[in-house]
Amino acid sequence: MSIPPANNGATPAARQPADWRDFFALTKPRVMTLVIFTGLCGLLAAPGHINPVIGFATILCIAVGAGGAAALNQWWEADIDAGMKRTAKRPLPAGRMERESARDFGMALAGLSVLTMGLAAGWLCALILAGSIVYYALVYTVWLKPRTPQNIVIGGGAGAFPPMIGWVAVTGHITWMPVLLFMIIFMWTPPHFWALALFVKTDYAKVGIPMMPVVAGEKSTRRQIFAYSVLLLPLTLLPVFLPKSDGGPGWIYGVSAGVLSTLFLLLAIRVGFRVRRDEDDSMKPEKQLFAFSVLYLFALFAALVADRWVPIIGGYL
């Protein structure tokens, strides 16, 4: 891949040698915890068995691949990150690392993870991983993000692949269940991100990124958050209608999904139909929805695993 630097060196020159902490920060570890967790849950909830060593390698490859894609994202966006308070302290905009180091690091992690995935879990998993890396680093970061307010709707697909990879590592093929898991994260991403974009709106506007609140306005963004959250509720219930033999979950997942998605929808209704009185508004409901979105996905995928393993463990007791 020979992509020219996005800013022609507009970020400050590296002032000090980067250490391992900077390289670690390039992988966006906090965001990636949920990516890794959903990948792990896909693997643990799938019907069938996997050698624990191969299972561990699969999750490691998802983590390394996602980290590599995040490093490439920051290599490309160093100038944009420099212009936003939330991201200005990252290794590149803060001048703690040469841009080329981030690019090489990202490429190395991406290549290594795909190759190892292919050898350990099979080439279908490697193909999906490679697709999600290209999706995040190229399709979303380079193409969609600076061009359209639908950037995260379409681009959100990148983060929706990990549970599918985990699932396919066990079963060897793509069936309805991993497709539904993909669709759940896909539908979850707009409310997750637009809730945040509502309260950091001024930052994105400053660097010319056409995020939805900047382009379509706050009211339209709020309505769209609501719309995606409405669709999310039935979507999360669909898996219980799949046959058990295809990995369709039972009542533990069904009840959890119903409760969690209803709570999500209630918070989204509050955000969706709120009219702010002044610019100094604390944006508490939006912050709550964003925070809950993260907790929600953790809990939903944990419920999926519990649904498969509680009866099995119960059978041994």
Ligand code: HEM
């Ligand atoms: C294109 C889609 C997405 C966008 C634009 C987006 C953007 C963001 C942003 C800007 C933050 C703020 C904090 C930060 O930068 O560290 C954040 C937080 C977070 N995102 Fe997303 N996100 C997206 C999709 C996802 C997906 C698919 C996942 C996981 C499945 C995810 C997991 C998280 C988590 C766990 C946090 C909280 C991190 C913390 O506690 O600091 N995000 N997201």
Ligand SMILES: CC(C)=CCC/C(C)=C/CC/C(C)=C/COP(=O)(O)OP(=O)(O)O
């Ligand atoms: C396996 C694999 C490749 C997974 C991809 C994982 C993933 C969650 C991708 C998209 C989510 C993400 C971190 C968006 C950040 O948006 P941004 O980069 O626009 O945010 P910023 O403004 O903080 O830079």
